[in-house]
Amino acid sequence: MIGRAETPTIEKPDAIIVGAGAGGGTAARVLTQRGWSVVVFEKGRLWTAEDFLPYDELHFHEHKTLIPHVDVDPNIYMGGPNFDTPTPSERWWIVNMVGGATMIWDANMPRYTREDFEVTKYLPDGLEGAEAMVDWPWTYDEFQPWFELAEWEWGMSGRAGQAPAQEPMRAGYDYPMPPIRAHSSSQFLIDSFMKAGMKPYFGPHAINSQTYDGRPACSYCGFNQFFGCAVNSRASSANTVLPRAIATGRCDLRTEHCVTRLAFENGKATGVHYLDPDGNEQFLAAPLVFVSIQTIESARLFLYSDIPDPNKMIGHYLTYHAKGDAELTFPLQPAWDLGAEYQPRTAIGSLQLRDLYVIDDRKRPDLGKGGKFSIYDPYTWATPIRLLKGAFLGPDKASIWGDDLRAYMDELRHQGGAYFSFTGDAISLYDNRVELDPERKDPWGIPVARTYYRHHPYERAVSEYCLERVCEIMGDAGGEVRRLLPQTEANPGYGHVHGTLRAGKDPAASVLDENCQSHTVKNLYVLDNAFMPTAGASNPTLTLLANAYRVCSNVSEPR
Amino acid sequence: MWILRQPAPEFFSEEEKRLVEVLLEGILPGTDSSPGASDVGAADYLSRLLALDASEYYEIPKWQQLYRTALPVLDVAAQAQYGGHGLAALSAEERRDLLTKLSQGTLEGVSGFDQKTLFATLRGHCLEGCFSDPRWGGNKDGSMWRWYGYLQKPQVFRRAAS
Numbered sequence: 001m002i003g004r005a006e007t008p009t010i011e012k013p014d015a016i017i018v019g020a021g022a023g024g025g026t027a028a029r030v031l032t033q034r035g036w037s038v039v040v041f042e043k044g045r046l047w048t049a050e051d052f053l054p055y056d057e058l059h060f061h062e063h064k065t066l067i068p069h070v071d072v073d074p075n076i077y078m079g080g081p082n083f084d085t086p087t088p089s090e091r092w093w094i095v096n097m098v099g100g101a102t103m104i105w106d107a108n109m110p111r112y113t114r115e116d117f118e119v120t121k122y123l124p125d126g127l128e129g130a131e132a133m134v135d136w137p138w139t140y141d142e143f144q145p146w147f148e149l150a151e152w153e154w155g156m157s158g159r160a161g162q163a164p165a166q167e168p169m170r171a172g173y174d175y176p177m178p179p180i181r182a183h184s185s186s187q188f189l190i191d192s193f194m195k196a197g198m199k200p201y202f203g204p205h206a207i208n209s210q211t212y213d214g215r216p217a218c219s220y221c222g223f224n225q226f227f228g229c230a231v232n233s234r235a236s237s238a239n240t241v242l243p244r245a246i247a248t249g250r251c252d253l254r255t256e257h258c259v260t261r262l263a264f265e266n267g268k269a270t271g272v273h274y275l276d277p278d279g280n281e282q283f284l285a286a287p288l289v290f291v292s293i294q295t296i297e298s299a300r301l302f303l304y305s306d307i308p309d310p311n312k313m314i315g316h317y318l319t320y321h322a323k324g325d326a327e328l329t330f331p332l333q334p335a336w337d338l339g340a341e342y343q344p345r346t347a348i349g350s351l352q353l354r355d356l357y358v359i360d361d362r363k364r365p366d367l368g369k370g371g372k373f374s375i376y377d378p379y380t381w382a383t384p385i386r387l388l389k390g391a392f393l394g395p396d397k398a399s400i401w402g403d404d405l406r407a408y409m410d411e412l413r414h415q416g417g418a419y420f421s422f423t424g425d426a427i428s429l430y431d432n433r434v435e436l437d438p439e440r441k442d443p444w445g446i447p448v449a450r451t452y453y454r455h456h457p458y459e460r461a462v463s464e465y466c467l468e469r470v471c472e473i474m475g476d477a478g479g480e481v482r483r484l485l486p487q488t489e490a491n492p493g494y495g496h497v498h499g500t501l502r503a504g505k506d507p508a509a510s511v512l513d514e515n516c517q518s519h520t521v522k523n524l525y526v527l528d529n530a531f532m533p534t535a536g537a538s539n540p541t542l543t544l545l546a547n548a549y550r551v552c553s554n555v556s557e558p559r
Numbered sequence: 560m561w562i563l564r565q566p567a568p569e570f571f572s573e574e575e576k577r578l579v580e581v582l583l584e585g586i587l588p589g590t591d592s593s594p595g596a597s598d599v600g601a602a603d604y605l606s607r608l609l610a611l612d613a614s615e616y617y618e619i620p621k622w623q624q625l626y627r628t629a630l631p632v633l634d635v636a637a638q639a640q641y642g643g644h645g646l647a648a649l650s651a652e653e654r655r656d657l658l659t660k661l662s663q664g665t666l667e668g669v670s671g672f673d674q675k676t677l678f679a680t681l682r683g684h685c686l687e688g689c690f691s692d693p694r695w696g697g698n699k700d701g702s703m704w705r706w707y708g709y710l711q712k713p714q715v716f717r718r719a720a721s
Contacts, residue, residue, distance in 0.1 A: 050560055405586070413707065
């Protein structure tokens, strides 16, 4: 039942952790393993697996049961033609409950690689507006052991060494489980791309393909992203790291406790102010504080807490990945889907294509760092209401109905298709930022986040180029384009969000140091993607986890 | 577990429901070999959805008001433009014409609501009524899922003789 966590009360913890999601849960795991005591504050409640039953697209997705409601708890995006109109925006990636967004994620788990850690080497020379692009202060090789730890502790299914462009792994290393069941279109897609010198591969997921860590293999129920997993086949903070932390007896998980301000004195963290479940203002002291509540929220908490910011960096360099998608139908291919037993009815059996991670095209010297694709079966990757509400029957034919809708559904039922979702790097820009909204407050009485965001022309060019490349290859394989939507300039918000509290060596150019500790408030750490110096070009959570293991393993003893 | 409260009575009167049914069928028309909104009871779905309140979903009160306002206005507008045919008596051709104009915001004799908003709302509710779990009152006996092939192999649909 949805309720409160019951854990021992710890009055004088060694550390306070704000947020019980990916970063917070991992911090609790590592710190308690080191013998420390922690209090974890989570403003949502505890949901257990049964609370996600019966699976229901209308209740959970269309009615947005698991996310904050935009009418009372929005972000405010400065949108409109001149990017100056306050516009409430939906936050599909914010999940206020124990486990956070790992309770509803797609669980795509690629690593960031050398091209992300050393991004400046892969950008075209003299790219205008890219002055704030920096290499990360760590290398891929330094991160490798932490990636491996995250992959085994959280439980990933995948296989190393399938394709040349796949993430490089240490010799002899592999994921704890083989990949989850493949889509029926996979061989056709692999063959088609190999003709063009590229090779898609089965991507890693934090979803069990066999029994692992006491959790069962995926049942291929057809409900993944935006739904809770009622059998715990999909990993979350709540079924991997947090139970281990709680089992030590040194983790006090306090649900419905909303941290409102970070406290500090003389440049050192002293604890947090919070609202208890009855709305009473309280204070808890601790020598160390770890914040992991997602990029925009962390920036908001830093701003509202008046964390000293001599260089006006807090909230700046917000990045969303450059997105873009394309869908094709193949009139000569029968529908891939051969029935419930043959392929997963969600995006989870998808192929990954990383051959355009760095664009190397003599005709396009203006392009370098690119991105990767997830490749889905358009018929089955999403639940049907969501799929059909967003369907296209041609690049200019959206919101289809009547005969067009019938025609689209007939294509899905009879013809094979391919759906490409692009994730590309972003150019970090000072003006893309989070501020406190001067008018709106959230249900806890704190100003909501106001975001300013415009995609750099480079990102749009990369998105267009990569989509054109895959459409060309799929066209040669007999495909007809139904949807073609490259990244546009505006972005009201998106789940892959990073950079508002950049980590770096230089205190004049970053908010956090190399161990993700505030430059101005010692013993205050940030573990969500706000730390990322640049956006990278893959689903970011595995890299978040690896970093959380790294930071929490290295942090000095309290007191 | 969450359990859907069965709302009773329904939101629409029989008269209103007939009008809604025409509009939804226009958005997803059936053929002899593929089910449409009427075949699967999409209007029943909508009538039950709107009998719920904001505790299920915050936009429900807004939709209740929109449909209450819009249905009589649309009925009158249809009569004015299609030779005295109210919504319920429109031919398939007239229905398509009316929905096209509504989707473009160009239907004459309409005031009190935004046409494009109504069209988008109708379109969304039509897809929900056709493809949501049968517990919500549409997608009768899962017949749309069976034809479409959702979580099963697609099956042949034959309209029952009426």
